[in-house]
Amino acid sequence: MRQLPDLLSAIMTSPQRQPRYQVVLYDILSSGAPTITQVVNGSAVSAFQLDVTAFVHGGVTVDEPGDRRASHVTFSLSDHLGSFDPVSGTYATFMQENQLAHIKVGDASVSTSDYVGVFFGHVRGQVGFSIDRQSLRRETSVSLYGRRATPRYLKRRFTSRTYDAAVDFGTILLDIVRTEMSLGGDELDRWPALLGMVTQFSVNSIVDLTPLEAIDKVLEALGITSDFDGDGKLKTYIRDMRRGYDRRYANLNLIGSVEIPQADTETYNSVKIIGLDKQITQLDQAEEALARATIPVGFWRPSHEVDVWWSNDRSLRAHNTIMVIETSVNDALIVSLGTEEYEETSPYGGRITVGIANFLLTLIAAIVVVMVASFFVPDIAPPFGGPNILVGSILQSIALQLILMTLAIQSSGVYEIRGTAILPVFKEISAVLTIEGTPDYLLNQKEIKNDWINSQEHLLDIAMIELLFEAAQGKPRDVTVVDDYSLEIGDIVQIPLGTNPLRIWIDSLRRTLTRDEVPMLQLSGYVVPEGAF
Amino acid sequence: MTGQIMSPVTLIPYDSMGSVMPVAHVVLNTPTGIVLVCNVPVAANNKVMDHAALGSPVRLKRSLTGRLEIIGLDKRAPGTLYNYTMAISTGILTSGNVSALSGRALTYGELASGTSAGYGDTPYGAMGVFNGSSTLLMLV
Numbered sequence: 001m002r003q004l005p006d007l008l009s010a011i012m013t014s015p016q017r018q019p020r021y022q023v024v025l026y027d028i029l030s031s032g033a034p035t036i037t038q039v040v041n042g043s044a045v046s047a048f049q050l051d052v053t054a055f056v057h058g059g060v061t062v063d064e065p066g067d068r069r070a071s072h073v074t075f076s077l078s079d080h081l082g083s084f085d086p087v088s089g090t091y092a093t094f095m096q097e098n099q100l101a102h103i104k105v106g107d108a109s110v111s112t113s114d115y116v117g118v119f120f121g122h123v124r125g126q127v128g129f130s131i132d133r134q135s136l137r138r139e140t141s142v143s144l145y146g147r148r149a150t151p152r153y154l155k156r157r158f159t160s161r162t163y164d165a166a167v168d169f170g171t172i173l174l175d176i177v178r179t180e181m182s183l184g185g186d187e188l189d190r191w192p193a194l195l196g197m198v199t200q201f202s203v204n205s206i207v208d209l210t211p212l213e214a215i216d217k218v219l220e221a222l223g224i225t226s227d228f229d230g231d232g233k234l235k236t237y238i239r240d241m242r243r244g245y246d247r248r249y250a251n252l253n254l255i256g257s258v259e260i261p262q263a264d265t266e267t268y269n270s271v272k273i274i275g276l277d278k279q280i281t282q283l284d285q286a287e288e289a290l291a292r293a294t295i296p297v298g299f300w301r302p303s304h305e306v307d308v309w310w311s312n313d314r315s316l317r318a319h320n321t322i323m324v325i326e327t328s329v330n331d332a333l334i335v336s337l338g339t340e341e342y343e344e345t346s347p348y349g350g351r352i353t354v355g356i357a358n359f360l361l362t363l364i365a366a367i368v369v370v371m372v373a374s375f376f377v378p379d380i381a382p383p384f385g386g387p388n389i390l391v392g393s394i395l396q397s398i399a400l401q402l403i404l405m406t407l408a409i410q411s412s413g414v415y416e417i418r419g420t421a422i423l424p425v426f427k428e429i430s431a432v433l434t435i436e437g438t439p440d441y442l443l444n445q446k447e448i449k450n451d452w453i454n455s456q457e458h459l460l461d462i463a464m465i466e467l468l469f470e471a472a473q474g475k476p477r478d479v480t481v482v483d484d485y486s487l488e489i490g491d492i493v494q495i496p497l498g499t500n501p502l503r504i505w506i507d508s509l510r511r512t513l514t515r516d517e518v519p520m521l522q523l524s525g526y527v528v529p530e531g532a533f
Numbered sequence: 534m535t536g537q538i539m540s541p542v543t544l545i546p547y548d549s550m551g552s553v554m555p556v557a558h559v560v561l562n563t564p565t566g567i568v569l570v571c572n573v574p575v576a577a578n579n580k581v582m583d584h585a586a587l588g589s590p591v592r593l594k595r596s597l598t599g600r601l602e603i604i605g606l607d608k609r610a611p612g613t614l615y616n617y618t619m620a621i622s623t624g625i626l627t628s629g630n631v632s633a634l635s636g637r638a639l640t641y642g643e644l645a646s647g648t649s650a651g652y653g654d655t656p657y658g659a660m661g662v663f664n665g666s667s668t669l670l671m672l673v
Contacts, residue, residue, distance in 0.1 A: 242624075272564065274562065276609065277612055277613075281610070281612070283588045283589070283610075284588070284637075285586035285587070285588070285589075286541070286586045286587055288586075421586075423586075423588070423589065425589075425590050425608060425609065425610050426590075426608055426609035426610070427609070427610055427611075427612030427613075428535075428562060428609055428610065428611050428612045429612050429613050429614075429615075430562060430611075430612070430613070430614040430615065431614075431615045431616075431617065432566075432614065432615070432616050432617070432629075433617045433618070433619055433626075434616075434617070434618050434619070435618070435619060435620075435621050436618040436619060436620045436621070436627065437618075438618075445564050447564065456613075456615055459615070460615070460617065460626075463617070464619065464624075464626075467619060467621075468621070468624075471621045529621045529622070529624075530621075530622050530623070530624075531619070531620060531621045531622050531623050531624030531625070532624060
């Protein structure tokens with residue numbers, strides 16, 4: 001619901017109304033012309049604007065269809081000089097495609113500065129022009145569409161930058177509306193800076209969506225929708241019907257008519273919301289060989305450490321890892337004194353340590369002892385002559401041979417690390433909410449996928465918003481009220497009709513602005529289910 | 534369409550000539566709930582599926598006549614589905630069943646109690662599809 005200036009707000013319920021409107025065209029295409037932002041800010045140079053209110057013939061029809069569609073306006077301009085001839089008229093520049101129009105409403109009793117906009121948009125296509133020689137009238141018919149129809153917002157796809165975890169959704173949306181929609185200043189007066197909900201994953205980006213698709217997908221996770229107001233400002237409205245009314249009519253004095261229209265639209269009686277679990281699931285794979293290593297050891301390298309990884313890029317994680325010794329270093333030795341150890345150093349890899357150092361030290365120490373001892377064993381001279389018996393020399397040679405053999409010791413082991421690889425996957429979480437008592441054969445389900453919804457509670461909340469919204473669509477109402485300029489799409493009005501007050505969520509608005517007639521507003525909407533309040 | 538394989542990729546005879554084809558059981562998140570589709574063929578020459586172990590998320594293609602085919606690995610898998618009903622007139626919510634299929638090896642206890650023949654009937658290392666954490670739906 002829009003905040004009106006005090007004076008204008010007081011007039012909305014007054015029986016004394018002198019409705020006025022103002023149609024101002026802006027030249028935004030010529031050299032030196034103001035930007036759209038300047039027009040919204042009210043700082044556009046007057047030379048580029050033209051008030052054509054006096055030339056409007058037959059009123060202005062402003063149609064706000066809602067449901068993420070652009071507003072539409074049609075009107076005719078008439079004079080006897082052909083000033084609005086789009087080819088040769090004095091104001092032909094303003095009749096060009098994509099020029100801007102701002103339509104405001106107010107009252108004769110308030111200043112025009114207190115008027116509020118009901119439409120802000122661009123000329124669509126070629127304006128019509130006809131000359132009636134009999135009545136000496138030259139009439140230009142104009143069709144305009146609101147800012148939501150801007151091609152850049154509606155059609156041009158973009159890729160956002162990447163956001164970390166714990167970034168407020170509002171920050172992301174502000175980036176999009178500033179960079180991809182080039183909105184700023186007063187255009188964002190009604191746009192929330194923060195939304196109180198943050199990203200759950202460490203990498204978040206939006207790829208290949210149009211700006212409006214992107215912001216509405218994010219906003220969907222909060223039960224709200226984007227829209228442009230009648231002054232060209234980006235805003236949001238709430239789809240959630242679980243709230244109070246915005247405008248209550250105490251009696252029927254300001255109500256023109258209430259109609260229950262015939263409607264054969266099929267409504268949904270069940271909604272399924274699919275989101276992404278904020279906890280990334282660590283999926284255990286079947287046990288497999290994660291790494292293999294062949295490790296040599298020897299006298300000159302008695303201990304060998306080898307780091308092994310579960311994948312070449314060191315990104316695969318695993319747990320419950322074990323080492324399988326396919327060939328042991330001990331197989332090549334006389335006795336098994338080598339050590340073969342494995343340690344899981346991180347989820348991404350481990351370390352295999354193979355050593356025969358202890359064995360070699362023991363061996364060398366023993367040989368040295370034998371060698372030294374052998375020096376004390378002399379060769380023996382035979383008592384009856386002849387060559388010496390080389391007992392000492394033989395012992396020394398044996399000890400020397402043992403040392404040489406020790407120096408030549410080498411071996412190698414072959415090892416395999418087996419374990420359970422962990423596969424991180426996104427797990428979808430889904431909530432199905434169905435209207436109680438719906439027979440299975442009548443189930444009509446609407447499915448919404450939204451990766452910005454990351455928990456069961458959040459899923460359920462959005463499912464309730466959407467189911468109430470869908471259930472309400474089965475009860476459309478058309479109501480005509482004396483125009484209240486503060487009413488907008490998404491507002492809830494309460495009307496004292498029947499035994500219980502009727503609450504209607506406004507889905508679309510339509511008004512025809514004429515001079516000195518009671519301004520009537522046709523609002524179409526849905527009856528808010530009682531379960532919502 | 535995304536799914537999650539609930540069995541190792543295995544070869545089975547697929548026609549009367551005895552031709553074999555790699556297949557796997559796949560869990561899908563469909564409008565009617567989480568469902569298990571058995572023996573879904575793997576697209577021809579899809580070597581990447583050789584690495585797909587039990588539980589791997591997969592991408593599937595559905596033909597116009599409703600036949601499924603695994604065309605590769607994926608990053609997201611169907612998870613838990615929560616069912617609720619709501620009385621529109623009162624807004625009162627009622628929780629329904631929770632559905633989540635998963636595949637894993639049977640524990641010793643399950644090997645003993647999972648089949649009517651008792652311990653020894655099912656080999657150690659047998660895989661099963663479970664609803665939730667403990668309800669065995671089938672051996673794979």
